[in-house]
Structure formats: structure tokens, C-alpha cells
Amino acid sequence: MKPILDSRKLLAFATLARCGSFTLTARELFLTQSAVSHAIKSLEQELECRLFDRLGRQTQLTSAGRNLLEHADRILGEMEQARANLKGLAKPAVAAARWQQIA
Secondary structure: OOOOOOHHHHHHHHHHHHOOOHHHHHHHHHHOOHHHHHHHHHHHHHHHHEEEEEOOOOOEEEEHHHHHHHHHHHHHHHHHHHHHHHHHHHHHHHHHHHHHHOO
């Protein structure tokens, strides 16, 4: 069974696709440039395809990268939505637990 995609690598990938620069991506994610580079290299190795063409200091998505970006945007969006939904559910549970302690 192949491992599932790492959300941190997907986030680095999607951010790099949007920023077009390892330096800007690192700055936005509060990582080192080396960490971003390593995440992208590792993701490309896992998927066995090149996701970016490197043009000097700039990057451009390959066709495989454009395809993955569609999936990554949906996956990361779903993860954000799940967190928001769970955060909303946790508040009433905490309030109910406190109410039971008082009663």
C-alpha cells in the first residue's frame, strides 16, 4: 500500500505554485528555503514525477503539477473546513460540560 500524501508537503507545494518562488514560499510558511526545497523534492520522488520546472529563481508548474494543484486545493480546503467544523462543535460540548458541573 502506498503512503498517503503528507499535508505539510501539499501545503508547501500549493504555496510554491501560488508564489512561484522558494524564498517567498519559505517566508510565507515560516520555514527555511531548504525545508521547502526538501518538501518539494520529497513529494516529487513520492509521486515519481516532476511538479515544477525551475527557471533560475522562479518556478513554473508542469502539467503534472497543474493536475496536482487542483487536488491539493480541494484537499487543503477540506482540511480547513474540517478544522472549522470541529472547532464549532467543541464549544457547545465545553459549555455543556461546564453547565453540568454547576448543576
